Amino acid sequence: MNEKKWVRERIKSKLSLLESEKRTSYNQGILQQLQQLDEWKSANTIATPISFRDEVDTYELLTKAWEQNKTIAIPKTDFSTKEMSFHVITSLKELEYTKLGLLEPRSEEYRVTSSEIDLMIVPGLAFSKENGTRLGYGGGFYDRYLNDYTGPKISLAFPFQVIPTVPSEKHDVKVDKIVCPLQVITYK
Template sequence: MTGAERAEAAEAIALHVLAMPAVVRARRVACYLSMPSEPGTAPTLAGLHERGIEVVVPVSLPGGTLDWAVHDPAGSFTVTPMGIAEPDGPRLGADALAGCDVVLLPALAVDHAGHRLGRGAGYYDRALAATTAPLCAIVFTDELLPEVPHEAHDVPVQMAVTPSGLFRVRPSRAT
């Protein structure tokens, strides 16, 4: 995709995310700071902040776990060796997701049953295991597939947002 196509996709995704009823009612949303290869989250983050919604973003910890920090667009960030920007502000603890109304998360692909293909380290699966908030993966349109490989410990999402719109998945009866 060209830079202009990526920017257009990010804007379209933001419009769909910001129209989601769960986001419209939200007080706190978990999101992520996108890497260049991922659908851009900057317009989504800006829209959430414009509405006065508190946004928390992940911070990786040693041992394959995630902590969370409040996203401050004017704050300082550190880029990890994996190329992921993380805020330098105070950490909220692993239970920060308990106060979130929606969790927006990255994926390499999502299937029609809500299985999310991640990068294979399991950070999100561990963080989401006890979360009751609706989970929504953000993917490009061609990353929404009929089926992706998955394992029993993988935490499924209930929705996927693409530049083409919001897709509610059909949970499978067996994984």
């Protein structure tokens, strides 16, 4: 088994074993830390995935953003081209499940360009404490998209998702900050 696959499996296992009360506590801490960041406070348009499986919960993030009159853009993936685009939503009712179980915008309308996004919430399974390298699910969608994105890139992580180093390749894009329940790790 290659190193990336091994790390993915290890973190997926830890995510699935995280107790409900601990998960809730972690999610609340992460959201509180995120809202204190200047990048959050100054952002008008925030791009974020809808949490998938056992990831850090982004539903409360959406609610807080809408309460603060922020615009939310959600990714839509095209597996035939391996590309991703972001589309503004104003309600969870505008989402639908894809064949892989991801919640994505139902419509192709209201597309935003990377230059219109003020803050990018970048998902991942594991993150390098050393330098902000992230390990995703292996599709490369975010790495391709982030090549053209120049704004702040922030990931949300449970403490055990931040490990000393993450196996990476030349094309892997690093994040600027990792928000954990009790700390924010900054690289830029």
